Amino acid sequence: MKKKLGLLYGGKSAEHDVSLSTARAVTQALNFDKFDVFPIFITRDGEWRKGDQLTAPAESIEQLQIGKGTQDSIPNDVSSFLLNKDEKEFDVIFPLLHGTNGEDGTVQGLLEVLNLPYVGNGVLASSAGMDKVVMKQLFEHAGLKQVPYVYFIRKEWNKSQDALIAKMEEELTWPMFVKPANLGSSVGISKASNREELIKAIDLASKYDRKIIVETGIVAREVEMGVLGNDSPKVSVPGEIKPVTDFYDYDSKYNDNNTGLIIPAPVTTDVVERMKDMAIRAFKVLDCSGLVRADFFVTADDDIVINEVNTMPGFTPVSMYPILWQNTGVTYSDLIEQLIDLAIERHDEKQ
Numbered sequence: 329m330k331k332k333l334g335l336l337y338g339g340k341s342a343e344h345d346v347s348l349s350t351a352r353a354v355t356q357a358l359n360f361d362k363f364d365v366f367p368i369f370i371t372r373d374g375e376w377r378k379g380d381q382l383t384a385p386a387e388s389i390e391q392l393q394i395g396k397g398t399q400d401s402i403p404n405d406v407s408s409f410l411l412n413k414d415e416k417e418f419d420v421i422f423p424l425l426h427g428t429n430g431e432d433g434t435v436q437g438l439l440e441v442l443n444l445p446y447v448g449n450g451v452l453a454s455s456a457g458m459d460k461v462v463m464k465q466l467f468e469h470a471g472l473k474q475v476p477y478v479y480f481i482r483k484e485w486n487k488s489q490d491a492l493i494a495k496m497e498e499e500l501t502w503p504m505f506v507k508p509a510n511l512g513s514s515v516g517i518s519k520a521s522n523r524e525e526l527i528k529a530i531d532l533a534s535k536y537d538r539k540i541i542v543e544t545g546i547v548a549r550e551v552e553m554g555v556l557g558n559d560s561p562k563v564s565v566p567g568e569i570k571p572v573t574d575f576y577d578y579d580s581k582y583n584d585n586n587t588g589l590i591i592p593a594p595v596t597t598d599v600v601e602r603m604k605d606m607a608i609r610a611f612k613v614l615d616c617s618g619l620v621r622a623d624f625f626v627t628a629d630d631d632i633v634i635n636e637v638n639t640m641p642g643f644t645p646v647s648m649y650p651i652l653w654q655n656t657g658v659t660y661s662d663l664i665e666q667l668i669d670l671a672i673e674r675h676d677e678k679q
């Protein structure tokens with residue numbers, strides 16, 4: 329029997345566009361003998377739309393109108409739409425959403441309430457993983473090594489700028505990385521080498537979030553690992569990123585083909601083993617399920633520092649997470665099917 333798969337994409341997030349290309353790629357990779365695909369498009373304003381194709385199996389990418397959606401919005405009542413018996417119930421939902429309102433536990437919460445199986449992390453892991461401050465606090469608890477950081481709320485910054493700069497200069501070292509606490513794809517992130525740049529960077533980050541985190545900039549190689557599974561997660565080979573820009577910013581992630589990915593990363597087996605252990609500990613302390621991509625810094629003397637995990641990592645066929653699995657022996661299509669199986673397994677276990 330074919331599975332009815334609801335593909336949630338777009339989203340009210342600064343990472344909306346990234347989700348569009350991901351949805352396109354996943355749809356192309358799906359085996360239509362096994363799945364009926366029902367695309368559900370979320371606009372930048374957060375409006376949910378269905379395409380005509382939602383009531384018919386999608387046979388080709390053209391039918392999916394990726395990124396458009398019809399004007400036929402789903403009025404207020406998302407839940408009855410998702411469960412509408414005329415539309416047929418879904419067997420599983422794939423929330424292909426990055427950033428706020430998608431990767432952060434909000435959509436996951438809706439799907440929990442509706443008792444629908446969904447791919448990827450649950451409410452707790454998604455929300456804890458989205459907030460870089462909460463994530464770091466949990467990592468600290470798990471004994472995972474990290475760069476020093478300071479965080480504050482936008483309001484505090486507006487009120488006591490001098491005191492906060494003094495605190496940062498005391499606790500951190502230059503250059504510093506300034507980030508909105510709740511985002512991804514490097515949106516709103518800048519590197520600051522002096523006070524003037526720091527103020528500019530914080531003003532920029534404040535446009536995206538009310539909570540800001542500032543970290544000591546580390547000189548290190550960037551190595552990432554994929555984790556896949558529920559209670560007994562597997563770890564992929566490591567992959568190294570070689571951005572040609574100053575750091576791995578939005579453009580080098582999505583618009584620049586020069587960023588090099590070296591897979592497997594040329595690191596010692598000892599580094600691989602320690603990184604694997606850290607990736608699993610990070611996965612467990614956030615109570616993850618399905619997938620995460622764990623991002624590390626590896627210094628010249630093989631010290632390993634965890635930067636973050638991403639609970640819905642970039643997922644196009646040229647994104648790091650799927651490529652890591654390809655190099656570990658899991659093809660893109662297999663990966664999608666395994667994630668769907670893991671979603672159903674987790675849902676069944678809860679019943």
Ligand code: ATP
Nearest residue numbers: 475505511512513514515543544545546575576638
């Ligand atoms: P994504 O979710 O797409 O991985 P993100 O928006 O969550 O990205 P980070 O991964 O935290 O952001 O940072 C983006 C990039 O900025 C890193 O890949 C790295 O190149 C650089 N960077 C971030 N923090 C530091 C740091 N403390 N020291 C040195 N470089 C850093």
Ligand code: MG
Nearest residue numbers: 512513636638
């Ligand atoms: Mg991230």
Ligand code: MG
Nearest residue numbers: 511512513638
């Ligand atoms: Mg991310």
Ligand code: MG
Nearest residue numbers: 623635636638
């Ligand atoms: Mg990252």
